[in-house]
Amino acid sequence: MPGKQTKQEAKKPSVHGEASSPSIKDSQFAKQAGADRVSLPRADVDTDELSRLYRQMQLIRRVEEECARAYAQGKIGGFLHLYIGQESVGVGSIAALRHDDYVVGTYRDHGIAMAKGMAAKQVMAELFGKATGCSQGLGGSMHLFDAKNGMLGGYGIVGGHIPLAVGCAFASKYRGDGRVTLCYFGEGSVTIGSFHEALSLAALWHLPIVFICENNEYAMGTPLARTLSVEDVSQKALAYGMQRDRFFARDVLEVKQRIGEAVERARTESEPTLVEVRTYRFRGHSMSDPGKYRTADEIEAQKKLDPLNRAREQLKLLGRTEEQLAKLDEEIEAEVQEAVKFAEESEEPGPEILEPTTYSGPFAR
Amino acid sequence: MREIAYRLALREAIAEEMERDDRVLIMGEEVGRYQGAYKVTEGLFDRFGDRRVIDTPIAENGFAGIGVGAAMVGLRPIVEFMTWNFSAVAFDQILSNAAKVRQMSGGQFTCPIVFRGPNGSARQVGSQHSQSMDIFYAHVPGLKVLAPATPRDAKGLLKAAIRDDNPICFLESETLYNLKGDVPDPAEGDFVVEIGKANVLREGTDVTIVSWSRISMVAMQAAALLEKEGISAEVVDLRSLRPLDHETVLNSVGKTHRAVVAHEGWPYGGVGAEVVDRIQRYGFDELDAPVLRVSGADVPMPYNAKLEQYCLPQPETIAAACKKVLYRD
Ligand SMILES: Cc1ncc(C[n+]2csc(CCOP(=O)(O)OP(=O)(O)O)c2C)c(N)n1
Secondary structure, three states, X not given: OOOOOOOHHHOOOOOOOOOOOOOXXXXXXXXXXXXXXXXXXXXXXXXXXXXXHHHXXXXXXXXXXXXXXXXXXXXXXXXXXXXXXXXXXXXXXXXXXXXXXXXXXXXXXXXXXXXXXXXXXXXXXXXXXXOOOOOOOOOOOOOOOEHHHOEEEEXXXXXXXXXXXXXHHHHHHHHOOOOOEEEEEEHHHHHOHHHHHHHXXXXXXXXXXXXXXXXXXXXXXXXXXXXOOOOOHHHHHHHOOOEEXXXXXXXXXXXXXXXXXXXXXXXXXXXXXXXXXXXXXXXXXXXXXXXXXXOXXXXXXXXXXXXXXXXXXXXXXXXXXXXXXXXXXXXXXXXXXXXXXXXXXXXXXXXXXHHHHXXXXXXOO | OEEEEHHHHHHHHHHHHHHHOOOEEEEEOOOOOOOOOOOOOOOHHHHHOOOOEEEOOOOHHXXXXXXXXXXXXXXXXXXXXXXXXXXXXXXXHHHHHHOOHHHHOOOOOOOOOEEEEEOXXXXXXXXXXXXXOHHHHXXXXXXXXXXXXXXXXXXXXXXXXXXXXXXXXXXXXHHHOOOEEEEOOHHHOOOOOOOOOOEEEXXXXXXXXXXXXXXXHHHHHHHHHHHHOOOOEEEEEOOEEEOOOHHHHHXXXXXXXXXXXXXXXXXXXXXXHHHHHHHHXXXXXXXXXXXXXXXXXXXXXXXXXXXXXXXXXXXXXXXXXXXXXXXXX
């Protein structure tokens, strides 16, 4: 791509990822892994902001719990991949964005869609296959789209969306619109070619994108150790001369701050970053996965580290009363119930919708 | 005879061939310890171990190509695609390497490999996961493409495919995995089905329905509907898309003089269009009506359950096409 031709050697290593040291931060990383004690967040924390992010996470979780219920009742079909356990990643990272920035994700997309501004009822109606859903009932759970909020979709082919996200960043640089693209994917996507081609080009062309690898330790039933020869995903950035970061997603404000640094780099320097965020999904890969590949003890241990509980405890430490939190829960509950009702009462799309949505202009036969 | 499910028939075929020949191995995502995303390979990891039942990361282009290379130098890999949708990522390996290596090496190298997995729609899994890949592969010289509809053919053809010296795309269907049917007991001896032969699933005199894979079962339901109206339909199940046994199709059309081709894939081009062309090319004088096709709708598959069914061939739509070629609509 013509344009900025920064010399590699001119780049400063970032605070969190020195390009020269492959084993960077492993000791710090190991320490974080055990950091399950809730302590008061940094002094400059904005309680209202934490409360807002907590509310978003809690809303996503409650919406998805209702999705699981509706799925069991046969009201939702196909594949349903829940984000439960990973909410702090989507919510924290999108909190670092401007409204006109772009996000692109996988089939596990309810959380990022809602964090980017999609209403719960639009998600629910889509999953119910209704015409009032975000994609008019044509996409379903895996394919949530919301153009006006910069949600460029959930995609079903592992890794296939990563080059597409780079394309969005390319367009931003081309137009000089100052937007940043966040691209989400699991560690399972790191083994597929399009991941590497996308990173290679994003680095070569200095594009304003942040690659967020949500490393939840399992790609379907395959544990990390059998997916990657080097478990530190962030190291993949080294070969491309790309900045990197790596941390646990336990604290939603930390997610915001760390991703924020990468977003800032993208926006001001037009440089991409690969960020590995360690997280955990509490449910199966999808609703049909019995999850025999991990023990109940492992899941219980992870649930003790639930970022939602952490945020709630922090809010209490910061002075929010039980009453205030209960009121928040009530509001969320009302929103969830309204979403379900809306989805149930909405109309289904008819066949006349199929051709006009396939092509712009006349159908090409 | 004993009745077993399509899924088990496939598993038996793989296990028997692995037992028979150490060069046969299976690789793919979740085929081993997870016991298969759709449980086709259940138990094989425990039986044959990780040398021969190989879990791969998500890298279709990589492991399909590894399979091709291993086949060129003497192994006989079975590569499972979790679904055929994901084979698009590996398309280059199948198209440019597997299908070409024999001819471009002047016949020095063969590529005995089987690519297999479920093809086509499942239930409400949306446009990226519901694609019928039949024609993309049947289009390619150098490949053979099989699409069995019954447990018997699933087993017999998969065994034949594993023994074949050519690259083979073996298209299954998630919606057939639980289908039960007669399959010979292994105790009765080795059972294979010859590649390249269509099968008359049901005899009839008034109209021929040509189909394959899951839609052959839908065609059987259509024939049952037509029978109630006094119409006798013959159902020809192709089983093999390349080679395509037009002899069997033409024999049937010679009897009925009318034909409907039914399939799940899109109408533009496609295996169905090829069948229609062969009927008109070799059997024009036998026809009493133009051949009709019933296909999947010419749009990406929608998620909504009713729209999905609207887009798929139904017994009623196939029966209606049959009445049309009989001028009885
Ligand atoms: C190319 C391709 N191969 C296989 C699949 C089937 N599949 C869907 S999700 C998945 C696991 C992905 O794991 P990961 O990338 O870690 O993301 P997570 O599901 O944990 O969020 C697999 C194998 C697919 N959708 N696309």
